[in-house]
Amino acid sequence: MSKRIEVRDLNVFYGSFQAVADVSLTIEPKTVTAFIGPSGCGKSTFLRTLNRMHEVIPGARVEGEVLIDGENLYAPNTDPVEVRRQVGMVFQRPNPFPTMSIRDNVLAGVKLNNKKLSKSESDELVKRSLQGANLWKEVKDRLDKPGSGLSGGQQQRLCIARAIAVAPDVLLMDEPCSALDPISTLAIEDLIDELKNDYTIVIVTHNMQQASRVSDKTAFFNIDGTGLPGRLIEYGDTTTIFERPTVQATEDYISGRFG
Amino acid sequence: MTTLLSTPTPARKLSRGTMWSVLALSVLLSFGFFSLLVLGGASTDFNIVGAVLLAAIIYVALSFVMSRIVEGRRKATDRLATGLVTSAFVVALLPLISLVYTAVSNGLNRFDGDFFNSSMRNVVGQGGGGLHAIIGTLEITAAATLISVPIGIMTAVYLVEYGTGRLSRAITVLVDVMTGIPSIVAGLFAFALFALFFGPGIRFGIGGAVALSVLMIPVVVRSTEEMLKIVPNELREASLALGVPKWATVVKVVLPTAIGGIITGVMIAISRIIGETAPLLIICGMSTSMNYNLFSDRMATLPVFVYTQYSNQGTDTQAYLDRAWTGALVLILIVMVLNILARILSKVLAPKGTR
Numbered sequence: 062m063s064k065r066i067e068v069r070d071l072n073v074f075y076g077s078f079q080a081v082a083d084v085s086l087t088i089e090p091k092t093v094t095a096f097i098g099p100s101g102c103g104k105s106t107f108l109r110t111l112n113r114m115h116e117v118i119p120g121a122r123v124e125g126e127v128l129i130d131g132e133n134l135y136a137p138n139t140d141p142v143e144v145r146r147q148v149g150m151v152f153q154r155p156n157p158f159p160t161m162s163i164r165d166n167v168l169a170g171v172k173l174n175n176k177k178l179s180k181s182e183s184d185e186l187v188k189r190s191l192q193g194a195n196l197w198k199e200v201k202d203r204l205d206k207p208g209s210g211l212s213g214g215q216q217q218r219l220c221i222a223r224a225i226a227v228a229p230d231v232l233l234m235d236e237p238c239s240a241l242d243p244i245s246t247l248a249i250e251d252l253i254d255e256l257k258n259d260y261t262i263v264i265v266t267h268n269m270q271q272a273s274r275v276s277d278k279t280a281f282f283n284i285d286g287t288g289l290p291g292r293l294i295e296y297g298d299t300t301t302i303f304e305r306p307t308v309q310a311t312e313d314y315i316s317g318r319f320g
Numbered sequence: 321m322t323t324l325l326s327t328p329t330p331a332r333k334l335s336r337g338t339m340w341s342v343l344a345l346s347v348l349l350s351f352g353f354f355s356l357l358v359l360g361g362a363s364t365d366f367n368i369v370g371a372v373l374l375a376a377i378i379y380v381a382l383s384f385v386m387s388r389i390v391e392g393r394r395k396a397t398d399r400l401a402t403g404l405v406t407s408a409f410v411v412a413l414l415p416l417i418s419l420v421y422t423a424v425s426n427g428l429n430r431f432d433g434d435f436f437n438s439s440m441r442n443v444v445g446q447g448g449g450g451l452h453a454i455i456g457t458l459e460i461t462a463a464a465t466l467i468s469v470p471i472g473i474m475t476a477v478y479l480v481e482y483g484t485g486r487l488s489r490a491i492t493v494l495v496d497v498m499t500g501i502p503s504i505v506a507g508l509f510a511f512a513l514f515a516l517f518f519g520p521g522i523r524f525g526i527g528g529a530v531a532l533s534v535l536m537i538p539v540v541v542r543s544t545e546e547m548l549k550i551v552p553n554e555l556r557e558a559s560l561a562l563g564v565p566k567w568a569t570v571v572k573v574v575l576p577t578a579i580g581g582i583i584t585g586v587m588i589a590i591s592r593i594i595g596e597t598a599p600l601l602i603i604c605g606m607s608t609s610m611n612y613n614l615f616s617d618r619m620a621t622l623p624v625f626v627y628t629q630y631s632n633q634g635t636d637t638q639a640y641l642d643r644a645w646t647g648a649l650v651l652i653l654i655v656m657v658l659n660i661l662a663r664i665l666s667k668v669l670a671p672k673g674t675r
Contacts, residue, residue: 114561119484146563156554159671160576170562173572209671220558227562 063090063261064130064147064230066111071125072290073106073115080106082290084125086280093253093262095272095299098282099314103291104265105235107282111263112148112233113141129231146170149229153236155216157208157223164204166219167191170227186226194222195252214245221252225260232256234264238271250275269315273303281311332390334383342382350375369414376407420652427649430642435650439620440608445636450647452610453625456525457654459614460604460621461594463529464536469586471533472540473575479541480548481570498538506534507599514603523605525614528621531599536589543585547578580670587662591655597623622651 066088073081081103088094096104109115110123113134127134134144157166167187171178178186187204191197196218200211208219217237224232234253238246253275256262266272272279279302281295295302295311306312354371357363380403388396430449439452475495479488510531514522551574559569575582605618606628629644 112561114557117557117560142563142565144563145561150557150561152554152557152561154554156552156558158555158558158573158577160573169559170564173559173562173564173568175568207671223558223562 063259065090066231066261066263067126067128068111069126069128071107071110071123071127073103073110074120074122074124075118076120078288079290081110082292084293086293086296088261088263088278090261091257091259092277093257093264093275094278094280095276096263096265096280096282097267097269097272097314098291098294099284100267101287101291102282102284104282106291108233108235108263108265109150111231112145112150114145114150116141146174146227147229148231148233149224149227150233151217151220151224151235151237154240155213155220157211157216157219159207159209161208162205163200163208163211163219166208167222167226169223190222190226191219193225193256194218195248195255196222212245214241214248217241217245217249218252221249221256225256229260231261231263234262236265236267239267246271269303273299279303281306281308281314283310283314333395334387334390338386339383342386343379346378346382347375349378369418372410372414376403376410380404380407423645423649423652426642426645428646430646431649435643435646439610440625441610443608444634446639448639448643450620450622450625450643450650452607453620453622453647454650454654455610455612456604456607456619457594457622457651459612460525460528460532460600460619461590463526463614464532464593465586465590467529467533468536468540468589472537472586472589473544473582475537475541476544476548477570477575479545481566481574495538495541498534499542501534503531503535503596504598504602506531507602509534510599510603523603523618524616525604525611525619527603528600528619529614531603532593532596535596535599536593539589539592540586543588544578544582547581547585548574550581551577576669577671580666583662583666583669587659590658594655594658595623595651597627600624601627622647622654626651 068084068086068088071081071084072079084107096108098104106115106121109118111127111134115121115123123135125135129144129147133139157163158169161169164187165172167190168178168183171183171186188197188201191200196215199215200206200219208216211219217240221232221237238249241249250271253262253264264272264275276299278297279299280293281302282291283294284291295306295308297307302311303315306315312318350371353374354363354367358366380400383403384396384400387399391399434447435449436451436454438447438449440448440450441452475491479491483491510527511522513530514524514527555573555577556569559573560566564573600621601624604621604624606624607618607620611617611619626644626647629640629647633640
């Protein structure tokens with residue numbers, strides 16, 4: 062279910078502007094990796110290159126390699142649609158489909174790909190996914206109600222349920238809690254801890270306590286100034302990064318001296 | 321210590337009742353003035369539009385002056401602005417009310433079973449009806465809609481979801497130009513087009529439908545484009561991130577989210593073309609008999625029916641005028657029914673949130 066991600070010398074460009082430069086790192090299966098760093102340092106951009114979602118942005122292109130269990134995402138014959146089926150994504154703002162009920166939202170990834178499921182199979186999938194996202198108890202009596210009627214935290218967990226319903230190997234999360242209150246955030250963090258047993262998780266966050274709570278490894282990104290590309294400054298075990306960082310910039314950022 | 325809040329000055333305020341009395345007074349003054357004009361022989365008819373306008377002016381002026389004296393400057397300005405905005409609305413509404421009133425009062429004379437039951441075949445003078453024209457209008461409009469809606473929606477999808485660079489900019493410019501095409505030119509275009517294939521003098525319903533599509537497509541493209549643009553990008557990303565191909569994202573996520581607005585846009589486009597007369601006069605001609613076949617022979621339509629009844633009044637003038645008015649009334653009713661249907665449809669299909 063979960064796979065190793067290897068990134069080699071990755072550069073990301075928006076048109077002629079280089080957003081991320083020379084990133085190389087390896088993410089082990091069944092771990093949680095947090096990306097931290099100031100705004101605009103290319104964390105989210107880099108995250109998106111892990112499932113080719115940056116291609117949605119006009120003008121974005123990538124140089125370098127991203128290997129998932131040895132397969133290059135950017136090989137000429139790789140289909141971005143196939144990649145995204147293996148590498149799911151949860152976004153900053155909860156975005157359930159407004160035309161669909163809670164149940165249909167969970168089944169969206171399967172249904173929109175024209176896979177036929179029997180009633181009992183889809184019931185089972187809905188239940189399993191919602192239980193996986195810790196949402197089943199709250200919504201089991203109103204599966205046919207619109208997903209947009211849920212609270213923000215519930216909507217975000219619905220989006221996680223939707224992402225894990227297609228059984229990806231890797232789950233990318235782009236600031237999944239930044240639009241949520243502390244209690245919903247706690248619910249999501251607990252969930253990340255459970256999901257780690259089955260998935261490789263990569264999370265972008267601005268909240269350093271959150272990074273230290275949920276992640277096994279932490280990557281710190283930084284930019285030297287506006288107009289310059291973001292770089293990976295330091296990458297290592299979360300405890301090491303937070304307690305004994307080797308680079309001065311990391312320590313400054315974590316201790317709140319800047320950023 | 322005294323602050324502004326702890327020692328409020330008693331606000332003097334004009335009550336609702338006072339304002340209503342001012343309104344009543346202005347109406348009375350204005351209508352009285354125009355009645356005097358009629359009684360005094362200065363004008364023959366009671367000028368209702370003038371009376372309403374004058375009443376509005378008197379009311380706005382009176383309420384401003386009174387409010388300036390009692391309530392102070394800020395409140396007075398507020399009342400002046402409110403008054404102006406409201407009277408602008410009333411002024412905009414007057415022609416519409418007047419039009420509906422005229423159409424209903426004149427159209428009711430022949431709004432009977434016969435009108436919906438018979439054509440004008442062999443009718444000279446009284447009797448007869450507009451069934452052939454109603455059928456013609458419905459068939460031609462339906463055909464024009466069938467042609468325009470798929471083309472229009474697919475063009476809009478291309479512009480919003482796929483188009484980049486020169487081609488899409490060129491299409492946008494062309495669509496804008498098409499919006500401004502005079503309807504008679506659309507009729508001439510269809511006539512010239514079909515004359516190439518079937519020889520000069522060709523007249524049939526489908527030609528009218530093609531002419532109307534030329535007018536309808538740009539309206540559908542524009543409104544659909546606007547609707548697709550307001551679908552949040554997050555929904556597209558959510559769908560793509562689930563490994564859904566782009567075409568399926570457009571068909572199953574983007575279009576259903578925008579469907580309510582798209583239907584409204586299509587309805588506006590239909591309303592725009594259903595009353596077109598000139599192109600149909602050229603390419604469909606006119607007929608007094610029933611013709612259900614879009615693909616052969618001349619076909620009657622309601623606007624052309626109204627036009628011919630009015631322009632070729634026979635010996636019994638009143639019978640022709642009555643039929644023309646009833647034709648116009650039926651046209652208004654069809655548009656109204658279609659509008660209501662579209663509203664219901666877009667309510668049913670629109671995304672159900674809790675907002």
